[in-house]
Amino acid sequence: MINVSEQHAPRSLIVTFYGAYGRSVPGPVPVSELIRLLAAVGVDAPSVRSSVSRLKRRGLLLSARTAAGAAGYALSQDARQLLDDGDRRIYATAPEQDEGWVLAVFSVPESERQKRHxxxxxxxxxxxxxxxxxxxxxxxxxxxxxxHTLVRLRLGPYVDLFRGEHLGFAATAEAVARWWDLAGIAKQHEAFLDRHAPVLHGWERREETPTEEAYRDYLLALDSWRHLPYADPGLPAALLPADWPGVRSAAVFRALHARLREAGARFAGTGS
Incomplete structure (x- = not known):
């Protein structure tokens, strides 16, 4: 069995599985099937069970029975909303121009400083x-x-949200470099490329697409990729340094998605 690195924690892989395939299953995913599908990416049964327990405590998974009476797990409504929001990030393309900004201004009383954190x-x-x-x-x-996030966490009363444009005095590209750690974000893109570009090149040399291998490589790539659009807000190219690695990492992910997702769905039992 392959080793799951710290990057691919069992709990994260379960969330990734539900996002990629599990939520299209009519009804809950049987426990036995969840164990089979996580084993394909190196997660053993005890780790699946303990990770599912944590996701249940967080209100993301619900115990349920399949139509045949088998024990299984279904997504909660909160989890479905999180995955729907995630889709808009994970599969988005970078905008060609500045579309404006949303500002979040918050004030939290000292007596509730944990909410500030x-x-x-x-x-x-x-x-x-x-x-x-x-x-x-x-x-x-x-x-x-x-x-959606602030409402779900009951943090709305502490925050005012505004939409607007940046009018200066510094150039917007200069301001963006202060607002975000672009060097740190670039390193995350480069790490994704180091790990998954060779996988893509391997598939490009092959004609056949075995379903279990496709499922494994796609789920691992998606598990790596889905965190990146939350670190990287997807700024227009004009506001980013030249040769931004996010362009290359997005291209690698899109190519892996196009090549592997449907074959992986057949292994997961959700494809035609």
């Missing part, structure tokens, strides 16, 4: 940059997902 971590996790203390900024297209 949660707010900061969630905004960072959504891809916001820091424009000033208590003022966070992201491309305007992230407004709906931001709103």
């Amino acid at each position: 949660v707010l900061r971590s969630r905004l960072a996790g959504l891809g916001f940059g820091t424009a000033a203390p208590g003022v966070w900024i992201a491309p305007a297209r992230l407004y709906e997902e931001t709103r």
Whole structure:
């Protein structure tokens, strides 16, 4: 059995599986099937069970029975909303021009400072940059997902959201370099390329597409990729350094998706 690296934690792979294939299953995914499908990417049965328990405690998975009476797990409504929001990130293409910005301005009483920490971590996790203390900024297209997240976490009363444009005084590209750690984001793209570009090149040399191999390589690539659009807010090329590695990493992911997803679906039992 292949080893699952720290990057591919069992709990993350389960979420990735449901996002790629599991949510199209009519009804819950049987436990036995979940164990089979996670074994294909190197996760043993005890790790599946313990990870599912954590996802249940977080309210993302629900215990349910299949039509045949087998034990299984279904996505909660919150989980489906998270996956739907994630789709808009994972499969998006970078905008050609600046579409404006959404600003999140928050104020949390000292007596509730734990919520301040949660707010900061969630905004960072959504891809916001820091424009000033208590003022966070992201491309305007992230407004709906931001709103969903703040409502779900009951943080809306502490935040005001605004839409607008950057008028200066610094050039927007210069300001963007202050708002985000572009060097750190670039390293994440380069790590994705180091891991998955050779996988793509291997598939490009092959004519056949064995379903289990396709499933394994696609799920691992998606598990790596799906975190990147949250670190990288998807800025227009004009605001990014020359030869931005995100362009190449997105191309590699799209090529793997096109080559492997449907074959992987047949292994997962969700394809035609």
